[in-house]
Amino acid sequence: MLTVAQARPSERAEFIRKTYMHLAGAIGAFVVVEFLLFQTGIAEAITMFVSGSRFMWLAILGGFSLLGWFSRSLAAKADSVQTQYTGLGIYVVAQALIFAPLLYIAASYSDPTVIPTAAILTLLMFVGLTAVALTTKTDFTFLGGILKIGGFVALGLIICSAIFGFTLGLIFSVVMVVFASAAILYDTSKIMHHYSSKHYVAASLELFASVALLFWYVLRIVMAFSRR
Numbered sequence: 141m142l143t144v145a146q147a148r149p150s151e152r153a154e155f156i157r158k159t160y161m162h163l164a165g166a167i168g169a170f171v172v173v174e175f176l177l178f179q180t181g182i183a184e185a186i187t188m189f190v191s192g193s194r195f196m197w198l199a200i201l202g203g204f205s206l207l208g209w210f211s212r213s214l215a216a217k218a219d220s221v222q223t224q225y226t227g228l229g230i231y232v233v234a235q236a237l238i239f240a241p242l243l244y245i246a247a248s249y250s251d252p253t254v255i256p257t258a259a260i261l262t263l264l265m266f267v268g269l270t271a272v273a274l275t276t277k278t279d280f281t282f283l284g285g286i287l288k289i290g291g292f293v294a295l296g297l298i299i300c301s302a303i304f305g306f307t308l309g310l311i312f313s314v315v316m317v318v319f320a321s322a323a324i325l326y327d328t329s330k331i332m333h334h335y336s337s338k339h340y341v342a343a344s345l346e347l348f349a350s351v352a353l354l355f356w357y358v359l360r361i362v363m364a365f366s367r368r
Contacts, residue, residue, distance in 0.1 A: 144332045155337045162344035173236035183240040190241050224341035235352050251366045258359035273328035280329040313360045320354035
């Protein structure tokens, strides 16, 4: 398979354009779905449901992990663009449902500038990290093993916090921002060195996952500071 890095400059430029256009579209779709969840009262209902028991939140996270794995695998392995779109659509809706409680709490109980501030910070960080990954000759796919181990550790801490009832504080959120930043560098290199030019939809899904993770923990940090 001819990868994007091996393709002609014109094909590589077209892949990058399509990938980031689809990433922007996925973010836009995420915003629309969140708006509908808020307007219909579903976001509030999910928040009340999750807050009833920490084990409910753990079950939701487990279901989301399986759904996320399925949709990302579906998009990454499919040669059909339509199938890649299906994977991306499933993942965007799943992310919107997972984000609904956090965004509802941020919108209802925090300063009204919290969500816009977190969104702007996430955008600036993503642009900076993308520029580093695309303009330097460094192949950041070497971060894959580190991210895999770090992901298992983070998941273990999240599960333990849900089971034993302790809170993962500000330091954990800061560490996860670093983790998500490394994931963006890794994903950007990965789509250039391991994806073909026809997998631009799957590439946008990979980037969207890392952007969502970054936004989640940046928002938690901003919320923590707004309460001080």
